Amino acid sequence: DGGITQSPKYLFRKEGQNVTLSCEQNLNHDAMYWYRQDPGQGLRLIYYSQIVNDFQKGDIAEGYSVSREKKESFPLTVTSAQKNPTAFYLCASSHGGRTEAFFGQGTRLTVV
Amino acid sequence: KQEVTQIPAALSVPEGENLVLNCSFTDSAIYNLQWFRQDPGKGLTSLLLIQSSQREQTSGRLNASLDKSSGRSTLYIAASQPGDSATYLCAGYSGTYKYIFGTGTRLKVLA
Numbered sequence: 001d002g003g004i005t006q007s008p009k010y011l012f013r014k015e016g017q018n019v020t021l022s023c024e025q026n027l028n029h030d031a032m033y034w035y036r037q038d039p040g041q042g043l044r045l046i047y048y049s050q051i052v053n054d055f056q057k058g059d060i061a062e063g064y065s066v067s068r069e070k071k072e073s074f075p076l077t078v079t080s081a082q083k084n085p086t087a088f089y090l091c092a093s094s095h096g097g098r099t100e101a102f103f104g105q106g107t108r109l110t111v112v
Numbered sequence: 113k114q115e116v117t118q119i120p121a122a123l124s125v126p127e128g129e130n131l132v133l134n135c136s137f138t139d140s141a142i143y144n145l146q147w148f149r150q151d152p153g154k155g156l157t158s159l160l161l162i163q164s165s166q167r168e169q170t171s172g173r174l175n176a177s178l179d180k181s182s183g184r185s186t187l188y189i190a191a192s193q194p195g196d197s198a199t200y201l202c203a204g205y206s207g208t209y210k211y212i213f214g215t216g217t218r219l220k221v222l223a
Contacts, residue, residue: 006155031209042116042213043201050209058210090155097209098143098163103156 006104023091032074033092114139118214135185135202
């Protein structure tokens with residue numbers, strides 16, 4: 001089955017720790033995205049990548065980093081510089097910017 | 113700057129009712145608009161994508177329309193069922209790989 005796989009489903013981070021969220025897609029999509037969802041707010045774009053080895057900051061990139069070494073993979077690292085990381089993180093992909101976007105099942109990150 | 117608004121924030125209806133969810137956007141230079149469904153604690157499931165050149169799209173009991181001139185899109189759900197209970201999100205695409213999301217309408221269909 002084609003789709004987007006995010007792991008882990010739940011992640012706990014200690015203060016000052018970096019954590020990495022995994023996102024893998026087998027849809028052969030060029031574009032991939034990371035969004036953050038907080039209660040009562042719309043999804044906010046963290047980073048996006050149009051093609052392998054290229055990525056761009058979204059609206060709330062501070063405290064996050066990404067890489068795009070393979071077409072299928074777009075991992076997100078939440079660094080210790082992100083002061084309020086507790087949120088639901090969603091990965092998405094699309095063929096291009098004007099096409100249908102598909103989402104993974106999300107990773108819930110909690111700071112303990 | 114594109115802004116997307118969804119009203120109402122929450123809606124509760126008895127089973128069998130036909131209902132309309134609204135999505136408003138501020139920038140008419142929109143390439144497409146996509147409707148999603150989100151169940152609690154889950155990711156987004158794509159329901160319908162309407163390109164700017166289209167007026168509506170249909171899938172089963174769902175029908176979505178797009179009126180760029182008025183900055184509105186509606187999602188029509190026919191003969192609602194308890195299984196339709198979820199949060200419905202719309203997202204407008206205005207270019208530069210950015211989809212702008214509304215905050216959603218939380219729908220509850222009562223059996």
